[in-house]
Amino acid sequence: MALNFHQLHIFHTVAEKGSFSAAAAAMHMTQPAVTMQVQTLEEYFGTKLLNRSTKKIELTESGRILLPFARRSIELMRETDMEMARFTHKLEGRLQFGASNTIGEYVLPPLLVPFGRQHPDIAISLKVMNTTQILDEIARHTLNFGLVEAPVVHPDVISEAVMQDELRLIVPTGHPLANRKSVALEEAASYPFVLREEGSGTRQVMEDEWKAKGMDPRSLQTVMELGSTGAVKSAVEAGLGITMLSPSSVKHELSLGLLHAVSIEDASFKRQFYSVRLKSTLLPISAVAFLNFLRERYEQTNKQGSKPSRKRKGEE
Incomplete structure (x- = not known):
């Protein structure tokens, strides 16, 4: 009988969860x-490897020795999948994942087309919801993984950076800040705000930076909390308040002059977009290929953006 990776994975999950029933559910x-x-x-x-005499499973001495090897084997398998997915061209099946509002509605759509051309036999099923809902569905195994706008700290979840973004202050035409390139954080805080609902990644990133600067987000004049980026944009365009959003989510409105993006001088609202998945599960190769695709696209965009523009002949 040969050593079986699947058995090591199960043993590791039982040890981490502390019971056979919890491991089975995971x-x-x-x-x-x-x-x-x-x-x-x-x-x-x-x-x-395990003592079963108590209500909670306990590792024997040999089990304690085996556990780090089992953990290393799982990480090695994940790394192997990530590397080999770069060379895998014939993939098929259904890829089920969730994405938070900004990512799912504004960042992913233009990326799904080239990925679909590369892998026409993969059927993508994408659910757009907030971070809390994504984690609930991953825990129920109805989604393979999620893409969210803020890091997730949870003992059962692995969170990995995939892409980067930055929030900016978004104001309507005619607003006192509309023609400003930048504004101080305290001045911005003096205006009424329209915000995404609690639990959204966008709001969490905004509030975390506000707290880091010694300001209480609860002190903001929040006139409205809305459940989608589209609703927030409409409310700001109507003059109900200002907000913090990713410029990628307001490209159309910015180009038409309906909204304006303003930088905040003394704060940085840069954020990573993260993939999240359960520690106890291994992603299908199609999911690994998709996440690698996103990372490579982001790296290519960054390299292109960092290249100095070539001056045309005659320019100084």
Whole structure:
């Protein structure tokens, strides 16, 4: 009998979760199947790996020694998938993932087209929702992974940076700040705000930077909280207040002069877009290929943006 990676993965999950039932739920398996795989692994090594005499599973001495090797094997498998996905051209199946509002509605659509051309046999199922909802669906195994606008700190979740973005102050035409290139944070805070709902990544990034500058976000004159970026844009365009959004989500309105983007002088609202997934699951190769595609596209865009423009003949 050969050593089986799947059994190591199950053993690692049982050890992390502290019970067979919790591991079974996390891995979308039945509890008897999880128990059988751990028993088979114990038979392979010829030693008990887990003590089952208490309500909570405890590692034996041999189990404690095996655990870091199991963890390393899982990480190595993930790294292997990431590297080999670069060379995988024939992929098929359904890719199910979630994305928070800004990413799903404004950042991803132009990227899905070239990815679809590269992998025409992958059927993409994308749900646009806020970060809290995405995590709930990942925990229920109805989504493979999610793309969110702020890091997620959770013992069962892996969060990895994929792309970068920056929020700016968005104001309507005719607003006192509309013709300003930049404004101080305290001055911006003196105007009424229209904000995304609590739980959205955009709002979290804004509030985190506000707190870092010693200001309480609750002190803002929040006249309205809305559940989508589109609704926020409409409210700001109507003159109900100003907001903080990604310029990528207001490109059309900026080009038409309906809204204006203003920098905040003494604060940085740069943020990463993160992929999130359960520690206890391995992503399908199609998901790994898609995340690699996003990283490579972002790197290419950054390199192009950082190149100095060539002066035409005759220019000084």
